[in-house]
Amino acid sequence: MSRTNQYWDAPAEALSRDELSALQLQRLIKTIEQVSLSPFYQARFRECGITPSSIRTLEDIRRLPLTTKTDLRNQYPYGLLCVEREKLVRLHVSSGTTGQATAVFYSRHDVDHWADLMARCMYMTGARPGDTFQNLTGYGLFTGGLGFHYGSERLGLLTIPSGAGNSKRQIQLMQDFSTTVFHIIPSYALRLMDIMTEMGMDPKRDLSLRIAYLGAEPYSEEVRRRVEDFYGIDVYNSYGLSEMNGPGVAFECPYKCGMHIWEDAYFVEIIDPETLEPVPDGTLGELVLTTLNREAMPIIRYRSKDLTRILPGECSCGRVHLRLDRIQGRSDDMFIIKGVNIFPVQVEQVLMNIEEVGNNYVIILRRENNIDRMIVRVEVTDRIFVEDMRHLQRIQKKIAHDLRGELLITPDLELVEPHALPGTEGKAVRLIDERRI
Ligand code: ADP
């Protein structure tokens, strides 16, 4: 890969490690000054005796207090604001998957910088002017829609703001305007596969798709493979969260071996969620992020609750920006059954590796007579129901066996027909814990 023409933003992407660290320090100090304007951080810094001059090296960041989602909720709506109201041009509210929403404000500078980050991500994967980009995610308060939209326009792609849902129309748009690049939530990408199959379509033959960006919820390598095979495309993992702008925090390059975090814009730490101490590269922990180039609402050491690791070593693309492993899930997604800790994505990984398994599943946890039960309700291909019972039993046995191998417990299985489970166009609900209801 040539280093000269593969960067959309060479001054930020083609830095050496030393140059990147110097830029980070300079931006961190500026951020501390800026964030000290908010009532919330003023009080926090006073408590900890922090002033902008406390930060001399990047390691000094550990002296700063952590910020949690609860802090953001308590400060709702304006407690973290660092500019006058007249400087604000945008408000997003996190989708509230895990409780009361949080507000994030953007100045003109922030919206511009975010669009640059997104353009950089898309360019990195090979999207170019002349491509048609279809954005199949919700617009509005969810940051995924407008984040990609602005990035795509900044890059100069023909941008179709189709939003989520209305699948037949989506397919029509793909056909009429020869969509080449699209952005979609993984569970909706799977559902759209079923709809295309039902319509007798083969996207490899009937469409012009080349590239897709999948993110906003955890998904497994097996889902990536299914989606790539079916549509005949390259899938790139996209990570972000509203508190850090939205998408564009970390993104895969053509080597697809972890997502580069844009360290000129975000300072990254991985901590042990219990001790709050940093963990070595390669070790799983909680992702903690600090904005380095945000004006309206900088956030220091934000505990994302997302569990991942830094992949050690250098990437073949030449970028020195650290790479994050696939996000395993939020610490809140983990459930405990019969003493075993499980993430829904572990179940998915097993299911999607089995050819006869369809594209949707849900995990149900139930307590009956004081005994916990885990039920995996999963769609299987039509064929299974028309073939003889022995075949069905064999598949059932195989799924149970493979799940036991991964989880160390055997869940109860309910095999259902395609489309039997409710589909979503937004983030999928993979776990129903009836024990909490
Ligand atoms: P909410 O927190 O209400 O869901 P957001 O839209 O800000 O609202 O969601 C951000 C969260 O989505 C992240 O913290 C992470 O848990 C999840 N997420 C985003 N991208 C990915 C991805 N590529 N893989 C796994 N999880 C992701």
Ligand code: ZN
């Ligand atoms: Zn790379």
